[in-house]
Amino acid sequence: MIGISLISFFIMHLAPGDPTALFIDPNVDPQELIRVRANWGLDQPIYIQYFKWLGNALRLDFGRSYLTGQPVILEIAERLPNTLLLMISSYILTLLICIPVGVYSAVKKGGWFDNLFTVLSFIGMAIPTFWVGLMLMLLFAVQLSWLPATGNLVLPLITMTIGSLAGLTRYQRAAMLEVLNQDFIRTARAKGLPERIVIFKHALRNALIPIVTILGLSLPDLFGGAFIIETIFAWPGMGRLGVQAIFSRNYPLIMGIVMFSALLIVLGNLFADIGYALVDPRIRYEKK
Amino acid sequence: MKRNKLAIFGLLVLGSFVVLAILAPMLAPYDPSEIIENETIPPSLKHLFGTDDLGRDIFSRALYGARISLTVGLVAVTIAVLIGTLFGALAGYYGGLLDSALMRMVDVMLAFPSIFLILAIQVMLTPNIYNVMVVIGLTSWMGVARLVRGEFLRIRELQYVEAARAIGCSDLRIIFRHILPNATGPIIVAGTLGMAGAILTESALSFLGLGVQPPMSSWGNMLMDSQAYMRDAPWMAIIPGILILFTVLSLYFVGEGLREKLNVRG
């Protein structure tokens, strides 16, 4: 986390472009300019700025947005739930689809469903997500007028889900295939268990384990997707805020968002680890 | 069997795109920046892909766009592979503290939503095609690094490395002459996939206005222009996206085919 803040901060300040220029009338007296810069602390050496920022950050004070003057924390807090809503519902939807599809493809390997799925998944991985968003918008909002183009959850949700579906489903399929090749599946059949039970009780439970970790690991990508998707659909979330902040060189806001997203990601990984321990008894119990 | 067919398909599509891109100046019916018509025309015989909001011929723009996207993809992935291989080789070969330190760096960079980082950097600089390539390269080497490190760790333990060391080869020589050549398989596969990713990233960047700048036409910024005209000129949005899709898809197919041929594990 520290590393991330360091990198972000230095990159930010390496950039040419004085943020004060953004909201100060160029006709203003240069003295005024200097005063404002001092006010914002921009005239001090970089490392002092960083440490001041860090100190504040630890107290959750990320300063104020250059643009609106609001405390960064508040701005983020306003938008955060929206982004979370989008991401979490996308996760759930993705899981709901990818597990059955992946499992079915694995079980009926080589069948028409599997082949169809493979082709679709390749396409799904090759497609630029933002274009999918545009196409969906085109189809549903513009041509058919079934759904509003912005402000509504459905279209961004579908776009985001399509983005992560392809990869995750392939992974699920691979995991399931690997499990089906294990010896204990043979044992289960040798016990006289009907195939249905072999697959759903024995195989599935094992195949679900890797998904938990993958979910956690895909968090950065999902988050990255949020930035673009929120911008296209004008979804009022952290991602869109971040993009706007970047365009307006709103340093405090940018820093705040970066830190928050990193935090979210770290938390996500943590949950993934915990989930993994819950799901796999081998981790839960030490070997005696 | 099916893998091969797909790979050939991919190779053909990719190949033809490359050829078209290289020959763009000769093939383009019109100058891509020139305003031909004074209205927006849907695809027709005169304008294969139609014209855009300013009246420029989309087919020509797409051809030049192919040049841009393919070049950016290639250069970016080359940068990424070079950096990643360097990191991975050092980490994998020397192990110990160096390995931990390097991998920690990799982890930090991976934890970042790279899009955000790229966006941030791009805004700070004046976006143009060159820094797009560099920035993408600088943010996508991590996967290659991990891969290369893994390969080095594996190969390092093999017999002929022991033998080479026993003869008295220097470390550098061992790395370059003995280990690296055997690690090229996965690197090449990662390269094709990386190029696909780079193209996707570049188009996303250009779409947001932080990549290739107009009037240079990248498929990404063509999509950016198309947003306001979705109702009236939907082909502006549909076509570039399809082109990106096909390019990336064929890269994937080629990558998979190479994976089979070079016998690389998933």
Place this chain on the structure above:
Amino acid sequence: MLEVKDLSVTYFTEAEAVSAVSGVSLLVAKGETLGVLGESGSGKSTLALALMRLVGYPGKIVKGEIWFKGQDLLKLSEAEMIKIRGARISMIFQDPFTSLNPVYSIGDQIAEAIQLHQQVSRREAWSRAKDMLSLVRLDSRRISDYPHQFSGGMQQRAMIAMALSCRPDLLIADEPTTALDVTIQADILKLLLELQRDLGLSIIYITHNFGIIKEVCRRVLVMYKGRVVEEGETLKVLNDPKDNYTKSLIESLRVLRT
């Protein structure tokens, strides 16, 4: 009790059709232990799987009859075959660690078979599972533990408990001790013999180890490249091998001994 006539199994891969088992015939009487001796690739494991009709794709049983207690197993429907697996014919495998499902407790896995075949309540199945654990000399209090919490030898005992939980007539043991330490091997063998005596069990013991065959099997079948090359009472085969392959196997045993 079990009579196999002219059994053949072929694997149909993309490249070619490989015959894993060709024209194998054998007999197992009640309470008897038949050894199947062969090296890797001899088809012995495929034979074992074929007996339970567990040969996986791309393998297929192409010819033969398997007569078990008056029925030709190859003519049964899958639903009927399911009733036989685990209940009348059971199998234990070479690597007990990978052969047990890591996410369910030992008790779950043993009770599962009991519940399925003997149609008893879960509580009853669980209690019978505990009895089985005691039978194989495992602490029945560990019934809720997971496979990875046991040692290799104990895992194999658990597998045996699982296989015998429904009192089958025939147990097929595919190299059950190959993955274990030598000292544990002896324990497991002893256990198998005792159980056989107590339960009136017939055993088909598959191995590449002639020494074990000598200890445990009254009759032996020698397999080479999918065919039976020699068959008879163990001692007779040992002292007076007719086939060249058998001869070289015995020779190598002698050489290793000295």
